[in-house]
Amino acid sequence: MSRFQDLLLAQVKIIAGGTEEVRLPLKEWEAIFNEAQNVLIRDVERIAPEITTSARRVIKRGRLRRDREVKHTRKSHLKKLGSGFRQLEEAVILAEASNRNTFDAFSVWLKENDENDEISASSINAPGTLGGPAVRVLTFLGLHARGCTLASEILLLCHNGFIKGAHSRARSLYELTTTLGFLSLADSPPYVLTERYSLSALVEARRDLQGDREGDPFDRTPGLEETIRNAWGDRFFKPYGWAIPGIGDGSSKQVTFRDIEEELGSSELRHAYLTMNHSVHAGAASIIAQFDNRAPFRYRTGSSVDYYDASWVMGVTALLLEGLQIPLSMEISPLVGADSELEMAPIANLCDSAKEFFDDYIRSNQALDGS
Known part of the structure; x- marks a missing residue:
């Protein structure tokens, strides 16, 4: 026993x-x-005090081991891939500054147009909700800021050798960049599609309650749900229902993320999205990938050096970050008079240079492997 x-x-x-x-x-x-x-x-x-004593010893040794692993991985990745990392980090810094500058210009623009109700009028005349150019600017700035955060997370995870975690965050960046690109392409004044996207936050919050209507976000805005249903119908409350007017002729009963991708024309990155999916879901492929052939019957549990995979995900991130910058610089900045279109140039150059660096590493190692 x-x-x-x-x-x-x-x-x-x-x-x-x-x-x-x-x-x-x-x-x-x-x-x-x-x-x-x-x-x-x-x-x-x-x-059983001996169990606790043993656990404390394991924790002490484990902390030292984990610290050594991360330091070794970070040093190795920076030594081999440091140039690309630095270029992408500099691009993120400039993108953050562009976001702040555009928001400052937006604040001034609002004050200058405080008597112009059209810039923030809701298309469904719902009290307490934003529409028009104001919701367009705020939504794009919010998506862009979230993208900068995701790029920073990917950099940190790759630096420290948590590449599959970087894959999962890169998937989120892909979805965000796709959403922003779709809104940029499919919407036009008075920006009803962007308004729908903004209000879909309430639908998502309700869905998160998993059927528990207590604390329903629509309760804080009496009459809003009925107003939305009367204006946009029940389809709005389905997943991606906000996007229906921008898909095809706008008669779709149900929309998926794939529909948004196809409408945007970003199918060339579909393979990357599917690859990153493996790091998010608990599929067998993601489990098998953790097996370490150098140590039989052992699965990797922490930080690890992987130049090839790190280069792949960082190259994808550089491409997505550049795409994220386009709507902000070419649409929102001129709209609010930020005059910062040229700010995109150094960001784009850094992203291009970083992607070229990581792609070169992948190509050279494929050549060495004969693949």
Whole structure:
């Protein structure tokens, strides 16, 4: 009998009255065993202090090992791929500055047009909601800012050797860049599609409640749900229902993210999106990829050096970051008088240079492998 079974049996005897002769119904015995297991886990430090002592030793050694792994990985990645990392980080810094400058110009623009109700009028005349150019600017700035954050997360994860985590964040960046590109291409004044996207946040918040209507976000804006249903119909409340007017002739009953991709014409990156999906979902491919052939029967659990995969995901990130900058610089900046279209040039050059660096590394290693 194992140590755990010995201790569990002892707890069962205590809870059952100290004897094995007690005759109880099966359900009561199940409840006793469950309680005994909970007590054993909760009070293990008192019941089996040697287990806690061993765990503390493992934690101490594990912290040192993890620190060594991350430091080694970061140093190795920077030594081999540092030039590309620095270029992409500089592009993110400039993109962040562009976002702040455009928002400052937007604030001035609002003050100068404070008597012009058309710049923020809701298309459905719903109180407390934004529409028109104002919602266009705020939505694009928000998407762009989120993209800068995602690019920073990808850099940090790749630096430290958590490449599959970088893949998952790059997938989010792909979805965000695709959404921004779709809004940029498919919407026009008075920017109803962007307004629909903005209001879909309430639908997402409700969906997150998983059927629990307590705390429903629509409760804070009485009458808004009815107004939306009357104006846009029930289809708006379905997944990606906000995008329906921008897909085909606008008569779709249901829209998927793939529809948005196809409308935007970004199918050439579809393979990258599917590759990144493997790092998000619990598919067998993502599990097998963690197996380390250098140590039989061992799966990688932490940081690891992977120049090839890091180069791949960083190249994709550079391409997406450049695409994220286009709507902000070419549409929003002129709209609010930011006059910052040329600010995109150094960002684009840095992204192009970073992508070329990472692509060159991949090509050279493919040549060495003969693949």
